[in-house]
Amino acid sequence: SQQGEEDPQALSIQEGENATMNCSYKTSINNLQWYRQNSGRGLVHLILIRSNEREKHSGRLRVTLDTSKKSSSLLITASRAADTASYFCATDRENSNYQLIWGAGTKLIIKP
Amino acid sequence: NAGVTQTPKFQVLKTGQSMTLQCAQDMNHEYMSWYRQDPGMGLRLIHYSVGAGITDQGEVPNGYNVSRSTTEDFPLRLLSAAPSQTSVYFCASSHYGTGTFRGSYEQYFGPGTRLTVT
Numbered sequence: 001s002q003q004g005e006e007d008p009q010a011l012s013i014q015e016g017e018n019a020t021m022n023c024s025y026k027t028s029i030n031n032l033q034w035y036r037q038n039s040g041r042g043l044v045h046l047i048l049i050r051s052n053e054r055e056k057h058s059g060r061l062r063v064t065l066d067t068s069k070k071s072s073s074l075l076i077t078a079s080r081a082a083d084t085a086s087y088f089c090a091t092d093r094e095n096s097n098y099q100l101i102w103g104a105g106t107k108l109i110i111k112p
Numbered sequence: 113n114a115g116v117t118q119t120p121k122f123q124v125l126k127t128g129q130s131m132t133l134q135c136a137q138d139m140n141h142e143y144m145s146w147y148r149q150d151p152g153m154g155l156r157l158i159h160y161s162v163g164a165g166i167t168d169q170g171e172v173p174n175g176y177n178v179s180r181s182t183t184e185d186f187p188l189r190l191l192s193a194a195p196s197q198t199s200v201y202f203c204a205s206s207h208y209g210t211g212t213f214r215g216s217y218e219q220y221f222g223p224g225t226r227l228t229v230t
Contacts, residue, residue, distance in 0.1 A: 030215025042116075042202055042221035043155075050215065088154055092216035098143075098208070099170060100216055102154030 006089055006103040014111050019076040021106040023089030024069075030092050032065055033100070034074050037086045046074070046087075076108075084110045113138050118203050118222035125193040125229045133188040133225050135203030143208035143217070144186040145170070146178065148199040149224075155202065161186055162208050193229045201225045 007022045023032070031050050035043040047063045049056045049072065056063045062075040076083055086107045090100040119134045137144065145160035157170030161180040175197060177189040186205075190197060202224050206217040 033216065033218070035219075040224075042223050043204075043219070044221070045218040048216075048218055090155075090216075090219075098216040099157055099160065100145075100155075100219065101171075102147075102156070104152060104154045 006087070006106040008106060009104070010107045012109040012111060013079060015079060015081055017079055019079050019083070019108055021074045021087050021108070023072045023103055025091045026070065027093050030098065032072050033090045034063060035088045035090065037088065037105070043088065079110045081110050081112055084108060115139065116203055116205055116220050116222040118225050120225060121223065123225060123227050125227065127193060127195060127229060129193050131190050131193070133201055135186045135188065135222060136184050137205040137220070138184065139205060139220065140183060141205035141207055141220070142183070143206045144180065145204050146186070146188045147202045147204065148172065149202060150199050158188065195229050197227065198229045199227060201227060
């Protein structure tokens with residue numbers, strides 16, 4: 001069963017706009033991670049946020065975590081064509097040898 | 113550093129054939145794992161290892177075997193291929209620890225193996 005579920009499944013915006021993706025999960029976690037996957041490629045790590053953190057930034061990326069609502073959001077500001085990709089969240093359940101459970105992803109398309 | 117390497121990149125098998133997908137990493141990572149990715153779904157964990165000589169099952173282990181004789185290598189064996197195993201397979205590695213930083217670490221992924229079983 002999937003622990004994380006991303007919303008929306010697909011998102012299409014104009015270059016320069018901001019993109020927001022959400023992730024919900026079901027059980028208590030240690031950490032939540034976001035990854036990017038370009039078409040036909042392996043996944044690339046973006047940000048890891050710990051369960052005791054509420055917000056984290058990396059360049060144009062901002063991740064928030066609300067453990068009371070079991071949800072996280074990924075904001076990409078000033079989007080570029082190169083941001084076109086699928087974005088996945090992954091959570092590790094407590095007491096599970098830190099196995100990562102993945103959502104189905106959000107497909108982001110940036111229109112020039 | 114080569115990072116995580118996987119071979120082959122593409123493979124076509126007939127039902128009932130067996131094969132081994134190779135995975136190697138040169139980052140001295142303790143944790144290695146195999147995932148499969150099917151259309152419209154996230155990654156599903158097949159098997160993982162927290163160190164040489166230690167392996168464990170993930171979410172979808174049936175039909176697959178693994179071994180971890182060295183820190184660097186983590187091969188995945190398909191015992192008797194079935195059409196349901198048609199998928200893209202990713203190997204990943206990371207650090208692993210239960211010290212002050214509890215939880216998963218950043219995963220480094222290989223480029224993937226696209227497997228078709230006819």
